[in-house]
Amino acid sequence: MTEGAAVGAELPDLPPLAVAEIDLDGPDGEVLSLRPAPGGPPLGEGGVYALVRLRGRPAATVLAHVRAGEDAAEVLAAAFRAEWAVRKRHNAQGRSVEHRARAEPVPPPCAERPTPPLPRATVVVATRERAARLARALDSLLAQDHPDFQVLVVDNAPVTTATRDLVQGRYAGRVDYVLEPVPGLATAHNRGIAAARGEVLAFTDDDVIADPHWLTALTEPFAADPRLGCTTGLILPARLTTPAQILLESHGGFAKGFTPRLYDPAAPPSDEPLFPFTAGSFGSGANMAFRAQVLASVGGFDPATGTGTPARGGDDLYAFVRVLSAGHRLRYTPGALVWHHHRETWQDLRNQAYGYGVGLTAYLTALLVRRPALLPSLVRKLPRGLAHARAITAYRAGPDGGVTPGAPPNGTGSAPGAHGAQAHPWPRSLSRLERRGMLHGPLGYLKARLRQRGSRP
Missing domain, CATH: 3.90.550.10 (Spore Coat Polysaccharide Biosynthesis Protein SpsA; Chain A)
Structure with missing residues (x-):
């Protein structure tokens, strides 16, 4: 078996997902609209990855499976409400969650305030x-x-x-x-x-x-x-x-x-x-x-x-x-x-x-x-930064390099604190490739500098 075939076998056989966006009138509010992502196919049965907007404002992404006869809007809204409740509970309990996945408050209705003109x-x-x-x-x-x-x-x-x-x-x-x-x-x-x-x-x-x-x-x-x-x-x-x-x-x-x-x-x-x-x-x-x-x-x-x-x-x-x-x-x-x-x-x-x-x-x-x-600043910060990076990597990969801890096994919701909706094992060959690339980076930059000098008139 060739190297390409061997590493290609690491890629899981995943069914396609439809991509959509749904707008809600608040976390517990009614559905205002549901539409496919721009340029995407119409929604049907199967997995749907959706951007959830709250009164037009991007708030989260969810993954749900829509079965025959189900209302896609209601399925997605229910998945979001369940995830929103979990996120709020985690934040209220003071647990460590990545900042990018914290539950964001819904902006309250307010009077229009004058804003500076937009720059050209x-x-x-x-x-x-x-x-x-x-x-x-x-x-x-x-x-x-x-x-x-x-x-x-x-x-x-x-x-x-x-x-x-x-x-x-x-x-x-x-x-x-x-x-x-x-x-x-x-x-x-x-x-x-x-x-x-x-x-x-x-x-x-x-x-x-x-x-x-x-x-x-x-x-x-x-x-x-x-x-x-x-x-x-x-x-x-x-x-x-x-x-x-x-x-x-x-x-x-x-x-x-x-x-x-x-x-x-x-x-x-x-x-x-x-x-x-x-x-x-x-x-x-x-x-x-x-x-x-x-x-x-x-x-x-x-x-x-x-x-x-x-x-x-x-x-x-x-x-x-x-x-x-x-x-x-x-x-x-x-x-x-x-x-x-x-x-x-x-x-x-x-x-x-x-x-x-x-x-x-x-x-x-x-x-x-x-x-x-x-x-000097980079050297001074490096030890603490590497320790922090190791902790984040352990959280994402899990002790055996598998899925993100807390990721639902059935793919009908999102892991608290995770962007997207469902985690799959990250192939080790990709991690090795990234590390190899890191070793090549300084040499690649120096080569590019020499090319730039050679291309100047």
């Missing part, structure tokens, strides 16, 4: 040879309810004219186009920064569908907090049709939960001993925004990081830490939602695991190369 925004989408996916993303971006924004596509090292033809044809006059011939996501993002006109620069990927309120929710905090340098938002799966997609989402996916959180370097969070170096907990590059002036002041993204370079990633993590280490705040706001199309195959998942490992240590290398003054 630019949405930057870097892409390479994925015109069909890009069109889907652009349609959702042009439907945003933000009053003043620019959409800018950066065509990164193209080999055909498909992206340019799409933008300058179908989206002429509505979407701006720039070419970046040097490959690399960070380089493409820096090209977007140079061409952007907004006070706030939002970044997303070509494989997302943005909620209509996404840009407003992502940029609103900048108007209220002059010390804010960055915001991130909620990322949920657009489809869960393959075992690889389901496995990724069952282990947290890209989501950081439903509780807004402010990261302030003047008041470091007590539950993150390695702050601000735990950048992966802040958000992801598919859903982030920066105050343009702040991003420029830290030099933008490191061009030797990111997809398309030997560093494979870490460009977003680098930017988060640079902004925080410069004294600016970062806010996670779950009201800013995008639906992400996860990679579909086992090989995709293997590549992703390895790339995560490479990107993690590559971004740390980039920080220490460009900001060596951060090294």
